[in-house]
Amino acid sequence: MKNIAVINNVPRMRTIPQVKKEFPELQLSERYLRSLVREHKVVCVQVGVKTLINLDSLFAFLNGQGA
Numbered sequence: 001m002k003n004i005a006v007i008n009n010v011p012r013m014r015t016i017p018q019v020k021k022e023f024p025e026l027q028l029s030e031r032y033l034r035s036l037v038r039e040h041k042v043v044c045v046q047v048g049v050k051t052l053i054n055l056d057s058l059f060a061f062l063n064g065q066g067a
Contacts, residue, residue, distance in 0.1 A: 013045065013052040026062070036061065
């Protein structure tokens with residue numbers, strides 16, 4: 001039997017308060033992050049009442065590459 005390697009890239013997801021706490025140097029307000037989510041400028045997922053932002057999508061947007 002062959003061994004099959006499965007590689008899954010799990011997206012790095014954070015809540016809005018976690019983004020502010022982990023990356024204070026970005027100086028982004030929660031209000032601004034919520035507006036990015038509302039305007040579909042970053043990839044996100046709703047889990048109950050929490051919004052999880054895809055960090056790669058956020059950094060791409062901030063670098064001018066879009067979502």
